[in-house]
Structure formats: structure tokens, C-alpha cells
Amino acid sequence: MTSLLSLQGVSKRFGGLQALTKVSFDLPEGQILGLIGPNGAGKTTLFNAINGVYPPEEGSILFRGRDVTRFKPYEHARLGMARTHQIVQPLNELTVRENVMVGACFGHENHSLGQAARIADEVLEFVGLAVRSEQLAGSLNVAQKKRLELARALAARPHLLLLDEVLAGLNSSEIDGMVQTVLKIREQGVTILMIEHVMKVVMNVSDRIIVLDYGQQIAEGSPQEIAANQRVIEAYLGDPKLAESLMEEA
Amino acid sequence: MKLWNQYRGLIAPVLVVALLAVWPMLTGKPANRESAFTILKAIALASSLNILLGYTGYVSFGHIVFYGFGGYVGIFLLSGMGWPLWASILAGGLASGLLAFLLGSAILRLRGGYFALATIGVNEAMRAFINKFDLFGGPTGITLNFSVYKAYGGAAQALQTSFYIGAALALLALAISYLVRTSKFGLGLLAIRENEDAAEVMGIAAPWAKTWAYVLSAIVPGMIGVLFFFKNGNVEPGDAFPLHASIELLVMVMLGGQGTVLGPILGAFAYQGMRGYLVTSPVFKDIQLSVSGALLLLIVLFIPAGAIGWLRQRVPLLRRVLA
Numbered sequence: 313m314t315s316l317l318s319l320q321g322v323s324k325r326f327g328g329l330q331a332l333t334k335v336s337f338d339l340p341e342g343q344i345l346g347l348i349g350p351n352g353a354g355k356t357t358l359f360n361a362i363n364g365v366y367p368p369e370e371g372s373i374l375f376r377g378r379d380v381t382r383f384k385p386y387e388h389a390r391l392g393m394a395r396t397h398q399i400v401q402p403l404n405e406l407t408v409r410e411n412v413m414v415g416a417c418f419g420h421e422n423h424s425l426g427q428a429a430r431i432a433d434e435v436l437e438f439v440g441l442a443v444r445s446e447q448l449a450g451s452l453n454v455a456q457k458k459r460l461e462l463a464r465a466l467a468a469r470p471h472l473l474l475l476d477e478v479l480a481g482l483n484s485s486e487i488d489g490m491v492q493t494v495l496k497i498r499e500q501g502v503t504i505l506m507i508e509h510v511m512k513v514v515m516n517v518s519d520r521i522i523v524l525d526y527g528q529q530i531a532e533g534s535p536q537e538i539a540a541n542q543r544v545i546e547a548y549l550g551d552p553k554l555a556e557s558l559m560e561e562a
Numbered sequence: 563m564k565l566w567n568q569y570r571g572l573i574a575p576v577l578v579v580a581l582l583a584v585w586p587m588l589t590g591k592p593a594n595r596e597s598a599f600t601i602l603k604a605i606a607l608a609s610s611l612n613i614l615l616g617y618t619g620y621v622s623f624g625h626i627v628f629y630g631f632g633g634y635v636g637i638f639l640l641s642g643m644g645w646p647l648w649a650s651i652l653a654g655g656l657a658s659g660l661l662a663f664l665l666g667s668a669i670l671r672l673r674g675g676y677f678a679l680a681t682i683g684v685n686e687a688m689r690a691f692i693n694k695f696d697l698f699g700g701p702t703g704i705t706l707n708f709s710v711y712k713a714y715g716g717a718a719q720a721l722q723t724s725f726y727i728g729a730a731l732a733l734l735a736l737a738i739s740y741l742v743r744t745s746k747f748g749l750g751l752l753a754i755r756e757n758e759d760a761a762e763v764m765g766i767a768a769p770w771a772k773t774w775a776y777v778l779s780a781i782v783p784g785m786i787g788v789l790f791f792f793k794n795g796n797v798e799p800g801d802a803f804p805l806h807a808s809i810e811l812l813v814m815v816m817l818g819g820q821g822t823v824l825g826p827i828l829g830a831f832a833y834q835g836m837r838g839y840l841v842t843s844p845v846f847k848d849i850q851l852s853v854s855g856a857l858l859l860l861i862v863l864f865i866p867a868g869a870i871g872w873l874r875q876r877v878p879l880l881r882r883v884l885a
Contacts, residue, residue: 363763365759365763384762384767385759385762385763386762386763386764386765386766386767386768387767389762389763389764389765390765394764395763397760397763401757401759401760401763402756402757403752403753403756403757403760403761404756405752405755405756405821406752406753406756410749410752413749414749414750414753414761414764414766415764415765417746417749417750417765418750418764418765418766419764419765420765424746425745425746425749428746464764468764468765
């Protein structure tokens with residue numbers, strides 16, 4: 313198995329706060345890696361380090377065999393990395409279709425406007441926003457904006473997709489719809505790194521899981537191993553019985 | 563049909579400029595030609611500023627620096643080096659483009675209000691520098707020798723030719739504005755305007771895109787500067803770098819509708835019309851700029867999208883024809 317993304321000893325510090333301490337992992341092509349941990353554990357910071365928003369001070373990041381540690385976010389995008397934001401970042405005054413076209417135009421496939429419009433329509437159909445394509449992005453509700461984030465990232469036809477809490481703020485039927493969408497994306501062979509708080513989903517869809525706590529990587533393994541891990545239960549899952557019940561639901 | 567769909571957003575803008583160009587000929591009054599030239603110049607400058615302000619979302623309070631700098635370079639070449647008018651105009655545009663490239667690489671790293679402040683500084687620094695720069699005549703500037711106009715059939719004919727070149731430059735500014743607005747590069751600029759961080763995450767090389775937007779917005783103003791000072795017969799620091807003119811340009815773009823092709827044209831038209839009334843009115847002639855300032859405040863508070871933007875929001879059908 314070749315790894316698409318590989319982190320070695322990645323550390324990030326903001327002033328006196330050590331946000332990430334020597335995080336290392338390999339993400340093989342075609343897998344879904346779940347990233348969990350309490351609030352403030354450094355999950356989003358890790359995403360920002362991976363895609364160049366806040367490059368790490370120490371350690372190295374390899375993406376498709378290239379050292380991309382010091383790359384800018386747009387250079388990562390051009391290599392085929394796409395992400396969604398935990399706090400949605402729609403381009404409000406542009407239409408939904410234009411938002412998605414931006415993803416297709418400036419991703420690694422570098423499409424023309426005409427091709428991008430076609431891809432945008434396909435992707436909007438896929439995420440269920442086709443009827444909204446002419447609306448301004450600012451007029452969407454939160455669940456729709458989450459889907460728009462996902463559509464924009466997908467339109468880039470990325471090799472690696474970073475999903476930052478795409479389920480947060482959605483109701484349970486919206487969650488089911490989104491989970492189906494994520495699984496369909498995986499079927500298309502896209503490698504996914506996802507931050508998620510909805511445990512039954514993470515346990516269900518991830519091939520492997522990494523747990524962060526205070527910027528430290530406290531556990532890594534299959535969903536079964538994570539649910540049984542004593543440190544993880546103390547730091548995050550809380551109740552061992554809850555952990556068991558999560559596994560049963562999964 | 564496809565061609566029509568592709569270019570219908572250009573129809574109204576081109577029509578306005580074409581009408582302005584033939585209006586003096588139809589009425590046969592030289593005064594009308596001067597009014598029309600002033601409006602064409604405002605259209606060219608406002609449409610250029612719109613590329614930066616309207617599409618990219620960066621406020622430049624000192625955009626007139628490109629008009630003044632390009633004008634100086636062109637007039638120097640025309641008068642001191644004996645270059646023909648067309649070559650001087652081109653050189654003025656290129657000089658302003660180059661200035662924007664160098665400036666952009668330095669100050670476009672600043673965002674929001676800090677960039678706006680830096681642009682004021684640039685204009686004032688350039689004025690102070692030219693004031694001491696002997697090659698460009700220092701504080702007295704450069705005055706064209708009357709014999710320069712002989713090559714263009716005398717002064718009267720030169721004025722007529724300048725008018726048509728002015729119309730051509732206004733069309734050029736429109737064409738650039740339209741091509742940018744409808745291109746992939748333009749989509750990237752709009753994305754930067756809406757959210758620069760998200761745009762970068764989606765793969766837009768923002769530093770590069772912003773610098774080129776700045777360059778594109780500087781070229782036509784440089785060319786217009788050369789033409790205006792050629793027509794004027796002389797150029798001096800106070801005329802070349804008037805800070806208030808930069809602010810008037812902002813009012814025009816905001817009034818008509820930033821980020822649209824037609825907006826700055828409409829804004830230039832309306833603003834010049836209003837200004838013409840104000841400077842001749844006994845009540846307003848001394849406080850003409852205060853009225854502009856108040857107008858800018860009202861636009862920002864109540865119709866931030868400008869006239870065209872407001873129409874587009876209210877009447878969705880118009881979106882097809884109002885680019």
C-alpha cells in the first residue's frame with residue numbers, strides 16, 4: 313500500500329500554546345481516516361498545518377511523495393488536496409454554481425469555465441443542491457452551506473479530501489443524507505481525512521482513527537481498538553459503557 | 563445566437579460610449595466635445611478602478627497615481643525625446659502597469675483598510691518625488707512646445723484627434739473590464755473579494771491574481787494621462803496627482819455599482835453630470851467635494867451595491883443584460 317499523505321513529527325506552536333506535538337501518521341490511498349478528540353485538541357490546527365494555512369514549525373508533510381511542508385494553501389489545492397471548513401466559508405455574493413465552479417477551475421485539474429460549469433452541475437446534483445444553483449450562496453441555510461462546502465471541494469476532483477465537521481449543526485435526517493454522500497465519495501476512490509464529533513458516524517465509516525488530546529496523538533487504530541482504548545475513554549469518550557454501545561450501534 | 567449570449571452584457575456599455583463619441587459631431591459644438599471627453603475619461607478611469615475595487619474587493623484611494631505617472635512618462639517621451647503620440651500613450655500605459663506591478667508585489671500583501679492607507683501614501687510620495695525630479699521639470703512640470711501639434715494638423719485638429727483617441731481608450735477600458743469579468747481569472751478575483759482565505763484554499767494564487775488585477779487596472783489610466791496632458795499642453799505635479807480625483811473615482815464606481823461592467827460607466831456619467839451642475843451653481847460651487855463625500859456616505863450606507871447592483875437584485879430578469 314502506498315501512502316497518499318504522510319506526516320512525520322509535525323509540531324505547531326502559537327505563542328506559548330503548543331497546539332500540536334509531534335503528530336505522525338500515514339494515510340494510505342483510498343482509506344478514510346477519522347480524527348477525533350475533545351474541543352481544542354488541535355484537530356482543525358492539524359488540518360491547517362496539512363494544507364498550508366499555518367505551516368508547522370517542525371516535522372514534515374509528504375503528499376503524493378512530495379515534501380509539501382512549506383507549501384501555500386493554493387499550492388496544495390493545485391496538487392489535488394481539497395478541504396471543507398468547520399465554519400462555512402461561502403462566497404456569499406456569488407451563485408451556488410459559481411462557488412462550485414471556483415473549486416473546479418482552480419483545483420489540480422485546472423478546468424476552463426465551460427468545463428467547470430458542467431462539473432459544477434454534476435457535483436451539485438450529487439450533493440442535492442441542483443435546484444439551488446442559481447441562488448446566491450449567502451441565501452442558503454446552514455445545512456445547505458455545509459453541502460456547498462462539500463460540493464466545492466468535490467468539484468476539484470481531489471486526491472485527498474479533508475472534511476472538517478461536515479455533520480456539525482445538521483439534524484439527524486440531514487446527517488443520514490450526508491453520511492450516504494460521504495460513503496459515495498469514498499466509493500469513487502477519494503481518500504478522506506475527517507474530523508467528526510458524531511461518534512457513531514466516525515466509528516461506522518472510518519478505516520482507522522487517530523485521537524488527539526492537547527495536541528498529542530494519544531491513540532491510533534481501528535475503530536474497535538479505539539473504542540476499547542483506556543486513554544481514549546478517559547480523555548474523550550468518557551464512559552466505557554458508552555463506548556461499547558457506540559460499537560454495537562456501528 | 564451563442565455569440566449574442568456571450569456578448570450581450572457588452573451591448574449597453576458599448577452603446578453608451580459610441581453615443582458619447584458621436585454626440586459632439588451631431589451637435590457640432592466644441593463645448594459638447596469637451597464635456598463628452600471629460601465623461602469618456604471618467605468612464606475609462608472608473609472602469610479601470612473597478613477591476614481592483616469591484617472585482618477584487620481592494621479599495622485604492624490613490625488610483626490617480628497611475629494617471630499622473632503614466633501621463634508624466636508619456637509627455638516626457640513626447641516632448642523631450644520626440645516620440646509620436648501613439649508610442650507615448652503606449653509607453654505611458656506600460657509605465658503605469660510596471661509601477662502597479664512593483665507596488666502590487668509590495669503592498670497587496672496588506673489587506674482591507676491597511677491597503678487603502680498604503681495607496682494614499684503611494685500617491686503622495688509620488689507627487690513629492692516628481693516635485694523634486696528635475697528630469698520631469700520639478701515643481702513646474704513639462705510644457706509642450708506648440709510646434710508639437712503641427713504633426714497632428716495643428717492644435718484644433720489635434721484636439722479633435724485626441725477626442726477620438728479618448729473614445730477608443732474608453733472602449734479599451736470597457737473591453738478589459740468585460741473580458742476580466744467573464745474570464746476564469748475574473749472568477750478568481752471575485753472569489754478573492756468574497757473570501758480571500760477560502761479562495762486560496764480552493765487553489766487561487768491570490769498574490770499573483772491580485773498583482774495582475776492591479777496591473778490591469780493601471781494601464782488605461784496611464785494611457786489616459788498621456789492623452790489628457792497632451793491635449794492640455796502641460797503637466798505639473800498638482801494636476802497629475804490630485805488626491806480628490808481618486809476619491810471622485812471611488813464615488814463613481816460605488817454610485818453606478820461596483821463589480822459590474824455597466825456600473826462604473828453609469829456612475830461616471832451621473833457623477834460628471836452632477837459635478838457639472840454643482841461647480842456652476844452659486845450655492846454649491848465651493849462645497850462641491852463635500853457633496854461628493856456626502857454622496858459616498860449615503861451610497862455606502864443605503865445602496866452598497868450601487869445602482870446596477872440594486873437593479874440586479876430587484877429585477878432578476880435584468881441580470882441577463884446587465885453584466
